[in-house]
Amino acid sequence: MSMYCFQCQEAAGNTGCTVRGVCGKTGETAVLQDLLVYAARGLATVADAIPQAEKKRDDQPLLETGRLILEALFTTVTNVSFDDTRITQTILEVLRHKEGLLAASLQAGTVKDTDLTEAARWNAATPSELLARASQASVMAEEDPDKRALGELAIYGLKGIAAYADHARVLGYEDTDLYREILRLLAAIDRGEASPEIVIATGHAAVTAMALLDRANTETYGNPEITQVELGVRGNPGILISGHDLKDLQELLEQTRGTGVDVYTHGEMLPAHYYPAFKKYSHFVGNYGSSWWAQDREFESFHGPIVMTTNCLTPPKASYKDRIFTTGLVAFPQVAHIPDRSASSPAKDFSRVIELARTCDPPRELETGSITGGFAHAQVTALADKVVEAVKSGAISKFIVMGGCDGRQKGRSYFTDMAKALPPDTVILTAGCAKYRYNKLDLGSIGGIPRVLDAGQCNDSYSLAVIALKLKEAFGLESLEDLPLDFDIAWYEQKAITVLLALLALGFKGVRIGPTLPAFLSPAVAEVLVSTFGLKVTTTVEADLAEIMGAAAGA
Missing domain, CATH: 3.40.50.2030 (Rossmann fold)
Known part of the structure; x- marks a missing residue:
């Protein structure tokens, strides 16, 4: 039993962790997480094989299956669960649910044995039986590097979708069509049908999931407001x-x-x-x-x-x-x-x-002052006239989306240095913890508009996409490529991959990500992303800044 994990940006050597995760998880935990994804794939294949007419007659089984798939995938996101006992229990729960669904479907004749993959047929009742399937569940079980890359790219997108959809579910917001699509995509991957089309379909599902969570959050707690x-x-x-x-x-x-x-x-x-x-x-x-x-x-x-x-x-x-x-x-x-x-x-x-x-001392002060945020899409829309006028007058030359994840690598100082180097007539749009690389810098404002507009959490990257689409409409532009907008995004874990796929699905091109390209991409798949969507990787602040502002000058 050996691990191979390359799902996060800090994969050892930008290749893969093989002994212990840089995140701190053990080899056994990594193997169990692979088994949980494998079990979820099998469940999705069984559920997806049930005829649509039958699935639509009763949403309750779909809700139960969808929720369990969310739990399974979300559990395997980086830095969620390090507890082997809990992961094992979830695997067994997924298998029990799948076996019940499969038995009923086979008896009713709605699913045929020929529809089933190895993951769909697999069952186990004890931890030792689970581990016996480790090699088949490994991310390296697919020997073709391009098929593996496409499959993992889609699965990591689905992991982020699961996280966002689960947050919405907690607030009472669910979308059965989204559950059906998650099952369809996961089943396609399980059947070995991963393709660029599946990857982009995952991006569209990501947009749906983030829009659902945005609605859940704002209808429950109100639209974010500018706040110190x-x-x-x-x-x-x-x-x-x-x-x-x-x-x-x-x-x-x-x-x-x-x-x-x-x-x-x-x-x-x-x-x-x-x-x-x-x-x-x-x-x-x-x-x-x-x-x-x-x-x-x-x-x-x-x-x-x-x-x-x-x-x-x-x-x-x-x-x-x-x-x-x-x-x-x-x-x-x-x-x-x-x-x-x-x-x-x-x-x-x-x-x-x-x-x-109540028994503890007060916290030791780390810093003083304040930071300003709350620039989600509703708030920026309220400022739209002011923003559009600032662009038309030349006060704002460019918007740079610098959202995403933060991480430990020293190379991430790039994002701090980029924020400092950007000209004073540029505005940073951000969401996610990448903001901590620059949100406490004194970068000033432009006509009362702060130069760092924080939309919120990583899932609020949806707000940044909505803002961009609204700006396109406000300027009367035919193409997103005509917007004075550039992407310089930091990534660490799978939710950032979800955001990236959502941006690609919405038609944004030229997205720059860093500090490295994902280790799970094969050279051929990376080239497809570059040639089709103009995907870029961060280089140096000087070179990237020249490209960003050169594009601004030519806009």
């Missing part, structure tokens, strides 16, 4: 919440009311401050620290408990392991876990976290 977020600390004990799940934050804020405990955000939870619904909580203090990779230092200095709601967890240090809590799909061995909601408990119970917080 404090970076300092107060003298009360605090709880730090990280990840992406806004409902977890809402329930934590409700349960900490009147307790004397303050709540701070970390990492990708920063944009929660932009939503009107959270502004009523006087103990919702501000943001503490920066992006996910700095958590070992920042969590140590926070002093109070930390709640990890989605991915972004790194192996915790002993100095704070006894005060970190996971919840949802996030898990780490021997770390306290907050159980999910249930019929008898419609809200998660954070009482253990609150009790611990």
Whole structure:
């Protein structure tokens, strides 16, 4: 049993992790995650083989299957689960669900044995039986490097889609057509039918998933507003919440009311401050620290408990392991876990976290000041006339989309240096934790418009696409390529791949990503992305800046 993992930007040597993940996961955890994806592929193949007429008669089985597929794929996203026991339980649950669906379909004659792949036929009841299938489930089981690259590109896009759709599901928003499409795409990959068309179809599904989550967030918590977020600390004990799940934050804020405990955000939870619904909580203090990779230092200095709601967890240090809590799909061995909601408990119970917080010292201050955000599509649309006039007058020469993920590699200083080097008549559009590379720089404003417009979390990259499409309409342009817009995106994990595929599906070309091309791309597949969509990789600030501003000058 050996691992091979190349799904994140920090894959060893930009080739693949073969002994232990750079993320910290063990070889066995990596193998179990492959098995979980393999099991999900088999389930998708069975579900997809059921005739459409039968599937549309009753949505409940589809909802159950779709939710389980979301859980399976989301669990395998980088920095979500390091817990082999929980991953094993999920694999067995997927297999049980698939076997029940398969037995009923075979008996009814709606699915034929000839429709089934090896993954669809596979079943196991014990951990040892699971591991016996490891070689077939490995990402290297597909020997053709181009088929492997196309399949993994689509699967990583589907992993991000699963994350976004699961966030929406938590808020009560689901789309059965999206579930059907996820099943169709995953089944096609399982049958060995991965192709450029499947990859772009995944991008269209990504747009649907992000639009669904945008609606779930804004209809539940209001449209993000321009907001100044404090970076300092107060003298009360605090709880730090990280990840992406806004409902977890809402329930934590409700349960900490009147307790004397303050709540701070970390990492990708920063944009929660932009939503009107959270502004009523006087103990919702501000943001503490920066992006996910700095958590070992920042969590140590926070002093109070930390709640990890989605991915972004790194192996915790002993100095704070006894005060970190996971919840949802996030898990780490021997770390306290907050159980999910249930019929008898419609809200998660954070009482253990609150009790611990009241015994802890206040957080140690890391910095002071504030940062401004809240420039999602509704807010920018409200400023559209001002923005259009600034472009027409020449006050703004170019918009540069610098969203995406942050990471540990020193080469990511490129994005800080690029932000500093961009001329003062340019505006940065951002979403995701890549913003921490430059959102605390004093880059000024243009006619009252900040030079860094933060739309929110990585899923709010949808807002950036909507903004671009609205600008195209406002300028009366025929092509997106005529927009004074350039993409300089950082990637780390699979949700960034989802965003990239969404941009390609929407027709954006010339997207530049970095600090490296994905290791899972074969040379031939990379060339297809370059020749068809103009995909680029970051080089040096000087060279890329000349290209960006050269395009601006020629616009």
